[in-house]
Amino acid sequence: MSTSEHGYVVAVDIGGSNLRLALADMNGTIAARWLSSTAGSRNADQIINLIRRGIDHLLEETSTPRAALRAIGAGAPGVTNVDDGIVIVTSYLLGWRDVPLRKLLQSAFQIPAAVDNDVNLAAIGEFSSGAAKGISHFVFLAIGTGIGAGIVLNSHPFRGQGWSAGEIGYMLVPGIRDHVRTSGKPGALESMIGGEGIKAEWQRQWSPEGTALRIDSTPTEIFDGALRGDLAARNLLGQTARLLASAIYNVSLVLNCTLFVLGGGVGTHPALVAATQQVLDQWTEREPLRVVSSTLGPEAQLIGGIRMALSAALSRSDLAFS
C-alpha cells in the first residue's frame, strides 16, 4: 500500500515561545518532526502561516503527498473550548482571546481539525502511551514556567463547565505568600513553585555564604545542587516539594485520584519527584498517593495531539470545511 492509502495526521503544539509539529501515520507512529520559534509571529494568522510552513516541510521530508493528510490535532497554551474549537484565553505570551483555532486550521488545510488545551493534550498522551497508560483516573501536572493540570476521570479528559478545570496554579496551600488572584499575574502557588517562581524564591533566599550556586541559577541547576548536597538548594527543594505535595494532596481529596504524573521541565526533575513523594508518604498512611515522572516528556503534547487528530480523522472525515 502507498502512504496515501494509509494516511497521515499532524499534531501541533503551540507554545509560548516555540511551535512544534509532528507527522504521524494512522497507527500514531511519528514519521517526522518540525520545530520553530514563535518569536515575532504570535497572532493566530501568523501561527497558521508557521504551521503551513511546517507541514510543507514535513510532507517534503517524508515524500508524503498532501492528499494523504487526514486531520490535525492542535494544543494551545490556554483555556480552550473543545466543542466549539475556540481558544478562549491564553497567557500574555500569546495574548489570544476567543480565537476560532479549529476553524482557522480547517480553512487553511481543508482537513478535519481538533483543538484542546496543551496540558490536557499531554494528559491524553500520557494516558495513551505514557506514565498513566491504561489508568482510568489520574492527574497530569505540568510544571514549567507556569503550572497547569490535566485531569482524566473514567478514562476521559475532564475539562470543566467553563473549560478551565485543573487551574491549580492559583491554589491556596499552607506556606504561600499571597491570597489574591490578580488578572494576568501568576497564581499564588505558581508564583512559588512554577519555574519563574522557583527562581524568584531562590533569589529571595540566596546568600553567598549559604550556597555554592549562583543567584541567577535555574530550577534545574538548583535541584541538581540539592542532589549534590548544597544546603540552600536542599532547603528550596524541600519548600517546593511541600507546596507541591499540598496541592497534590488537595486535588486527591477532591477527585479521589491516587496517581499524579509530573511533566514539564521543572516537574520532571528527579529530585522534585522524589522529594514530593517523600512528603506525601508522611501524610498518607492508608491511601498512598503515587507521584511519577512523565515518561513521554516534551513529546506528551504531540502524542496527545496525534490521538486527537486520529479521532478527528475517524469521526469527521465526511464533513466539509470552509
Place this chain on the structure above:
Amino acid sequence: MSTSEHGYVVAVDIGGSNLRLALADMNGTIAARWLSSTAGSRNADQIINLIRRGIDHLLEETSTPRAALRAIGAGAPGVTNVDDGIVIVTSYLLGWRDVPLRKLLQSAFQIPAAVDNDVNLAAIGEFSSGAAKGISHFVFLAIGTGIGAGIVLNSHPFRGQGWSAGEIGYMLVPGIRDHVRTSGKPGALESMIGGEGIKAEWQRQWSPEGTALRIDSTPTEIFDGALRGDLAARNLLGQTARLLASAIYNVSLVLNCTLFVLGGGVGTHPALVAATQQVLDQWTEREPLRVVSSTLGPEAQLIGGIRMALSAALSRSDLAFS
C-alpha cells in the same frame, strides 16, 4: 385509584445519632416522616430493625398497604460503593466496615433498594428541588459536626474511583494548624471549621474580657453573637469564613465549579454564608463564586433518598431479592 396503584417509596437517612425516614408517593411528595435515636443500636442489624419499626409506623399512620412500597433509598454517613450497595467505612459514631446495606435492606423488605453516602444524597436533593435545581455543575458542602462535599458534574453525582471524592475535611489551606492525617481523627480543615472544631477554636481563643459569650458556646451561639457585634465571636467567624473560602476556592480551581451550596447545622448559618461570600468576592474579580445556603436544610438527604428510591423502583422492579 388506590394508593397501592400509585405506589410509595421510603427514604432513609442513617445519621451518627439519629435515624430519619420519609414515606413519599411516586411524584416524590412526602406523605409522612419518622425519627428515632440510634443511641445503643448502631450495628447494621439493629439499624435494619429500627428501619422496620419506622416503616411499620409510616404505613400505619398513612393507612398504606405494605404491598404499595416500591423501593427504599438510604443514605449512610460514610464512604459508600453505590454500584455494589456496600458501605465501605463510616466514622467512629457508627463504626461500620464493609456493610452490604443494599442487600440487607432488600432482604428485610423484599423491595429494590439503593444506597449512597448521605452528603451525596443531600447534593442530589438540592439538585432535584433545592438551591442547585437545574444546575449541572455544583458542590454541596455539608458542615455539621464534621465536613463533607457532594460533587455534581454534568448533572450526575461524581463519587470518585474509590467512592470518596469530596473528602475536603482534610484539605490543607493557609491557616490550618496541622498537616498530618491520622486514622480516625478529624481532618486538618475539619478540626478547625467543623462544628466540634469551631467549639475547640472558641475555647482556645476565649477570654472573659473578650466576649459576652460563654466558653462552652455552640457554633450557632457564636455566629449569632458575631451578628450582634461580639468582637471575639466576629474574629472566630472571620477565621472560619477565611478557611472555608480557601477550601471552596481550591475546589473551584480543580473542578471549574462556581456554585457552592452550604448545608448542615453550621454551614447554613446566615452569618457564615455571608462572611464566606464576602471573602471570596475579594479574591475572585473575574469569575465570581457563589455561596448559597441549602434551601432544603435537613430535608436534603431525605429528598435525595426519595430520588434514589424512585430510580430504583423504576429500573429494578423486575428483580428478585433474597
